[in-house]
Structures are given as C-alpha cells and as structure tokens.
Amino acid sequence: MPQESAEGADPGVVAVLSTTTWVQALCSAAMLLVPTLAPQIAGSFGIAAGLVGLQVSLLYGFAMVTSTQAGGMVRRHGACRSSQYAMLLVAAGCGIALLGTPWALAITTVLLGISYGMTNPAAAVLLTRYTPSRYRNVVYSIKQTGVPLGGIIAGLMAPPLAQIWSWEAAFLVIALAALVTTLALQIPRARWDADRDPTARVRGLGSLTVLFRRREIRWLGLGGFCMAAVQLSLLSFAVAFMVEDLLIGLVLAGIILSFVHAAGVIGRILWGAVADRLGRSIPVLYGLAVSMGLLFVAIAMLSTDSPLWLVVTLLLAAGGTAIAWNGVFLAEVARRSALSEVSESTAAVLVLVYMGVLAGPAMVSGVLALTGSYSTAFMLPAAFAAAALVWLWICTREPGDPTRAG
Known part of the structure; x- marks a missing residue:
C-alpha cells in the first residue's frame, strides 16, 4: 500500500501526477476537437458553425450528470480502472465521430461528457493517497494544468491534420492515444486500486448525498x-468584448486570449505553491475571489480610449486568477474529506462547478441581450466573485471532519 499520511511523499507520486495530468489532458483535448474544428465539421454537415459550438454546453451537461454517480463508481472499481473506463469512452467517442454524421457526433458528445465526469473523482483518490498534505495544493494545481494542456494539444494538432487529410484524422489520433493510455494504465492498476471497495454501490442521488451530509462541502x-x-x-466573452467594444482586431484579440490561457496555467501552479507555503488553501481562495471581482469591475470600465497595455494587463491578471483557482479548490475539497469519501466529495462539488460553467455564460448572455452593454454584463461575474467569497467564509464556520484526509 502507498503511504497515506502526510509524512513524506510516496515514490509513486510522480507517476500518479503525470498519469492523472495526461488523462485529464487527453480527455480535454477530445472535448475541444469540435470547437477547434467547428468550421470544417459544420461545412461537412451543412449546418451553421454556431450550432456545432453548442456541443460544449452539452458535454458539460453530461459531465455534470455523470459526476453524481462517479464517486461511487470510483470506490467500487478503483481510481485506475475508472480512468481506464474514461479513456475507453474517449476512444469510443472519437471512433464513432469517424462515421461523419450529425447523429454520430451526438453520440460522441454523450460519451465524451461521461468520460470527463469520471476523470477528476478518480484523480482525486490517487493524488490524495500518494501526495503528502504539504505538497497537495501544488500537485493538484499541476494536475489541473491538464485542461489547458488539452486545449494546446487540440489547437496544435487538429487544424493541420484537418488541412492535410480531413477533420476525422484528428479524432482518429486522439482515439488511438486513448487506447494506448488504457493499455498503459493496466501496469500500475493492481497497486493503485488496492483500496477499492467491491461492495460499494451506486444508488439514488449518488455523490450528491455528500452535499446533504456535509455542510462544509456544500x-x-x-x-x-x-x-x-x-x-x-x-x-x-473576452474576444467578443475586445472586438466589439474595444475595436481590437480579431487576430490580435485571439492572440491576447491565448496569453490569457497561458496566464491561467502559470497561475494554477503559482497559487498552489503559495497555498502550500502558507499551509492553508482558504486564504488563497479568498484572495482569488476578491481579485476576480475587482478585475471584472476594472475590465468593465475599459473603453476604446484605454491603452492596449492596460487592456492586456487586466486580462492577463484575470486569466491568472479566474482560470487559476481550480487546483487549490480541489485540494481543499480533498483536505476536508475523509479518505474514503474523497472521490464522492470531489464528484459532488464538481456537479455544482459544472452548473456554474453552464450558468455563468448563459446569465451574462442574458444581461448582454437586455442591456447591449458589456460594461453592465461584466458586473455579473463580479457579483459571482463576491458571492464566492461569502460561501467560502460560511464554509470555514462549519466544524471539520475528524477523519478527513488532510
């Protein structure tokens, strides 16, 4: 069995971290293939590219539903086996996409959404078992860089393949990579799944019951x-805001957005290191919530008269905070959970996180449609940041679980 205490890292922590990061990256890359190749896919289907873009919302919707049961499944089958299932779903989804029909793409969306909903609860179990608490924030944050890494993989690999061959070629490459990963995961499977509980059952509301039992997790x-x-x-909305309100060219706006993503990657690792240095995650999450709110207020005040350096600075700062909270957040979830409940607690909070993924842009779109003003619409994310600060404060008022993994 691996060392489960906080008294030093197990030698397998590097293997666990690199594996969970790669699984996250591969799953994210698969999810981003359709948005990346939207013009080509829409053209081959004879539909508007905007309709293809709706796939992202559907993916997160299926991921949210899957998260309700993912925790119990990880406990029953083991974190490594669950990761293998996720990779097989990626391979199957990308393989079905090769049929090249709208119905095939719909099935692909379902399978990839289910896969994405399984990855984080499985990774949480492995990372919690193998990582000492004093490094947990930075390790979780490094693992979460798998999401933007997946975007980089999709962005660099898919368009050239689509130009040289066809858009189906990109799906084939990801499918093959997922199959190879599934086979490779069989090597550590017995060791990594030694803690699985074959008697665990998936029933009722699944992981959501954690939100009712544990108020601090809720x-x-x-x-x-x-x-x-x-x-x-x-x-x-960053690109649309820059192009429509600030009159920045589309190409330059896209370049700025790529740097915003990069700031998010750097921020995830930086804030994880800061949290480990402090020995506490909540103060870092407080600071990130306050920064998000203030930055959105500042961004809302930008105009065509604002110098480009100020626009870029504020957006990069927003990327380094609003995209960088995930690793510290998931580490705090693990710290506040019993070791036997890490997967279910992670799955439960991710249901709420995915709801936020779906609700945030939709609500901003609504305000934008009513007012026609990005300055007004951007006050809503600022309000969300203030609400996050309140919920985090309420969380700290709850008594801790004496059996928690931290």
Whole structure:
C-alpha cells in the first residue's frame, strides 16, 4: 500500500501526477476537437458553425450528470480502472465521430461528457493517497494544468491534420492515444486500486448525498459554482468584448486570449505553491475571489480610449486568477474529506462547478441581450466573485471532519 499520511511523499507520486495530468489532458483535448474544428465539421454537415459550438454546453451537461454517480463508481472499481473506463469512452467517442454524421457526433458528445465526469473523482483518490498534505495544493494545481494542456494539444494538432487529410484524422489520433493510455494504465492498476471497495454501490442521488451530509462541502461547492461562472464568463466573452467594444482586431484579440490561457496555467501552479507555503488553501481562495471581482469591475470600465497595455494587463491578471483557482479548490475539497469519501466529495462539488460553467455564460448572455452593454454584463461575474467569497467564509464556520484526509 502507498503511504497515506502526510509524512513524506510516496515514490509513486510522480507517476500518479503525470498519469492523472495526461488523462485529464487527453480527455480535454477530445472535448475541444469540435470547437477547434467547428468550421470544417459544420461545412461537412451543412449546418451553421454556431450550432456545432453548442456541443460544449452539452458535454458539460453530461459531465455534470455523470459526476453524481462517479464517486461511487470510483470506490467500487478503483481510481485506475475508472480512468481506464474514461479513456475507453474517449476512444469510443472519437471512433464513432469517424462515421461523419450529425447523429454520430451526438453520440460522441454523450460519451465524451461521461468520460470527463469520471476523470477528476478518480484523480482525486490517487493524488490524495500518494501526495503528502504539504505538497497537495501544488500537485493538484499541476494536475489541473491538464485542461489547458488539452486545449494546446487540440489547437496544435487538429487544424493541420484537418488541412492535410480531413477533420476525422484528428479524432482518429486522439482515439488511438486513448487506447494506448488504457493499455498503459493496466501496469500500475493492481497497486493503485488496492483500496477499492467491491461492495460499494451506486444508488439514488449518488455523490450528491455528500452535499446533504456535509455542510462544509456544500458551501465549498457553492463557492466553486460561483468561481466557475466567473471563469467561463471570461473565456466566453473576452474576444467578443475586445472586438466589439474595444475595436481590437480579431487576430490580435485571439492572440491576447491565448496569453490569457497561458496566464491561467502559470497561475494554477503559482497559487498552489503559495497555498502550500502558507499551509492553508482558504486564504488563497479568498484572495482569488476578491481579485476576480475587482478585475471584472476594472475590465468593465475599459473603453476604446484605454491603452492596449492596460487592456492586456487586466486580462492577463484575470486569466491568472479566474482560470487559476481550480487546483487549490480541489485540494481543499480533498483536505476536508475523509479518505474514503474523497472521490464522492470531489464528484459532488464538481456537479455544482459544472452548473456554474453552464450558468455563468448563459446569465451574462442574458444581461448582454437586455442591456447591449458589456460594461453592465461584466458586473455579473463580479457579483459571482463576491458571492464566492461569502460561501467560502460560511464554509470555514462549519466544524471539520475528524477523519478527513488532510
């Protein structure tokens, strides 16, 4: 059995971290293939590219539903086996996409959404078992860089393949990579799944019962809902805001957005290191929530008269905070959970996080449609950030679980 205490890292922590990061990256890359190749896919189907873009919302919707049961499944089958299932779903989903029909793409969406909903609860179990608490924030944060890494993989690999061959070629490459990963995971499977409980059952509301039993996890999850809403509001509207309100060219706006993503990657690791240095995650989450709110207020005040350096500075700062909270947040969820409940607690809060992913952009779109003003619409993410601060504060008022993994 691996060392489960906080008294030093198990030698397998590097293998666990690199594996869970790669699984996260591969799953994220698969999810981003359709948005990346939207013009080509829409053209081959004879539909509007905007309709293809709706797939992202459906993916997160299925991931949210899957999260309700993912915790129990990880306990029953083991974290490594569950990761293998996720990779097989990626391979199957990308393989079905090769049929090249709208119905095939719909089935692909379902399978990839289910896969994504399984990855984080499985990774949480492995990372909690193998990582000493004093390094947990930075380790979780490094693992969460798998999400933007998946975006980089999709962005660099898919368009060239689509130009040289066809858009189906990108799906084939990801499918093959997922199959190879599934086989490779069989090597450590017996060791990594030694803690699985074959008697665990998936029933009823699944992991959501944690939100009813554990109030501190519920309040923490609501904080995650708000911060996810801020993050997706930034990513969904940054380019449109720069082009329509600030009159920045589309190409330059896209370049700025790529740097915003990069700031998010750096921020995830930086804030994880800061939390480990402090020995506490909540103060870092407080600071991130306050920063998100203030930055969105400042961004809302930008105009065509604002110098480009100020626009870039504020957006990069927003990327380094609004995209960078995830690792510290998930580490705090693990710290506040019993070791036997890490997967279910993670799955439960991710249901709320995915709700925030869906609700944030939708609500900002609604305000934008009513007012026609990004300045007004961006006050909503600022309000979400303030609400996150409140939920996090309420979470700290709850008594801790004496059996928690931290």
